[in-house]
Amino acid sequence: METDDLFLGAFGLVRGGELSRVEVRGTNGRRVAFFRISGPGVADAEREYHRGATSVDLRLLKSEVRRLKDAAFTAIRQEQRRGDARDEGRYRNDQGGELSRRHRH
DSSP states (O other): OEESOHHHHHHHHHTTOEEEEEEEEEETTEEEEEEEEESTTHHHHHHHHHHOOOOOOHHHHHHHHHHHHHHHHHHHHHHHHHHHHHHHHHHHHHHHHHHHHHHHO
16 A cells, blocks of 8 residues: 555554555655555555544554654655755756856856
8 A cells, every 4th residue: 555644554554564665755845755555454454444444552553653754754854865965966066067167268
């Protein structure tokens, strides 16, 4: 299952799924983390979640929500650092071009 819903993702984890990937995507200028939860029974857990008639140990659910939040913020920060590094590289390249143009004149 792939979702940006913290509670659905946490529910899938409580039901035995494993967090296999966190991907950051842009949505309307915002960065949003999407969670890939895999494993046997995850599809059943997703159906159960959407039907609404289910029960779960709230302490476990809360723990998994916290885990997904931490993973989301880590992934978003890492992407921001990569973006900042790319921007810094572009800035330096632009500066280098400016310097070489100035020295030619």
